[in-house]
Amino acid sequence: MQAYIVRRLLALIPALFLASVIVFATVRLIPGSVIDLMLSQNDISADKLSRDQLIAALGLDKPIWEQYARWMGGILFAGDFGRSLWGNTPVAELLLARLPVTFELGLMALVVALAVAIPIGAYSAMRQDTVGDYLGRSFSILMLAVPSFWMGTMVMVFPSMWWGWSPEVKFVPFRQDPLHNLSQMILPAIILGTSLSAVTMRLTRTMMLEVLRQDYIRTARAKGLSENLVIARHGLRNALIPVVTLIGLQAPLLIGGAVIMEQIFVIPGMGLLLLEAVNQRDYPIITGVFLIVGVAVMLINLLVDLSYGLLDPKVRYR
């Protein structure tokens, strides 16, 4: 097991390297025309940058390998993600301020998603082809189809039209007033969570159906275990292993969804930071958010893989 963890951590290094190359390459594709556009478009900073200054600030005046080495070296050895082009704030500072907000939203949404998905999925499988199963499945497929941004838009528009109620736009940080903060986050978390729950629910049902047909389930029933024990210990425990993988696979969806929720509900997380940076074409910020998001997802997936051993005794780490 320990050897496996060490090997996985070592394997993470090339993956992180690949990710950094993807991030670096994507953003360095900036065509020259965009630089002209940035110069003409941006009057946010008081003292306008000249073309050469801008190119230097983006680091585009140096050979490509040197650009990468400087960028990566700065992050690895000094935690330096560069500075915002227009605000001149260190990007690392912005990231640190925004990351916890998105993390909180994501975690809340995940809890909502699992709490909705697993019970309904398991129930649906146990009562296959009954009315309950159809209702559960219809709900899950419907949730899969309803775009979270549409739900968010409707929550903004209709309650305000009917009852004059609309979600607060003034964000209160968790440290300042935890309860107030949670009450603000719960609505976007529920919207994000229910739209994510659909896939988990479908997978729970599918896996549960497959597992319930296995011989060991018949054996468990034959030796007189109560149905609840059969479902919980022999059924769910086997069916949920792929569901755990799915949580890892859904991490990117969760973050993507968070971008949308943050935009609709004006929550100052990573997503809103990214969108603001895209509007201003502030590439150091874009690069920073891009990289952090990728690294975060990788770490989540590592945790998911390591948790296999706890769930599935059949998995032996080699």
Place this chain on the structure above:
Amino acid sequence: MAALAQPLARRLTVSPMLRFLGRLLREKPLGAVGGIVFALFLCIGLFADLIAPYGANQISPINRLKPPSSMFLFGTDNLGRDVLSRCIYGAQLSVIIGFCAAGLATLISVAIGIVSGYLGGKFDLITQRFVDAWQSFPDLVVLIVVVSVVGPGMPQIIVTLGLLLGVAGSRIIRSAVISVREHMYVHAAQSIGASTARILWRHVLPNVLAPIVVLFTTRVGAVILIESALSFLGLGVPPPAPTWGGMLAGSGRAFMFHGPWLALAPGLCLTIVVYAINVFGDALRDLFDPRMRGSR
């Protein structure tokens, strides 16, 4: 001889398809309805120019923010454009982006998944690390970054989405291939000395066809959803193109308080189409999977 062979050949090629449709209707009525809606959506997209009562960007200042009526079935927006027509032209954009990106994605998934899953070993390990790195990035975030660099537009959205979903989907094909790889008939083929290419083509591919078809179908829905999310953020196909996501975008929200139909119509179109595609995909999966057959 030739005259005899021809009807026989036709019967062999046509009847399995018809038999399959028959089974779909009989065993999965909801899936069949989904399939019909999917086909309808495709037709509306293809013939948008003939169906739409008005132009997508035809402005009519005297008819601003009119509620749904016999003249404007879904009402009009703040510029007096017919919402129904815009929804129909929106379907056209969704069809184009959905099918192109999902097709590209499926091809990539199958190529990576089959080879990586069947060969295993070092090749699989390296490929999977690359897939790991690649899919650590949320589709939406990558699209936002790509658009920030190359600017918004349909071709870049299709290619980026195809690559993104293609690499991610290869996992699904790979895991299907891994379970097929251990089957007796594959071992039998290996032991009689069949080449790897032949095993992949004749034994592995047909047995993972079901996940491939289901993957493509659901990918069309996924692409439509992601594209509309991107347009919603104002980074998709640029306005005034009538994308469903763009019609819901934040910039138009102020008008939705006066014309709630503006908030409803595009969202309903999206939900109905994606719902239909998913139900259809589900039905296909159930019908294809021999283990599910007859287990009602």
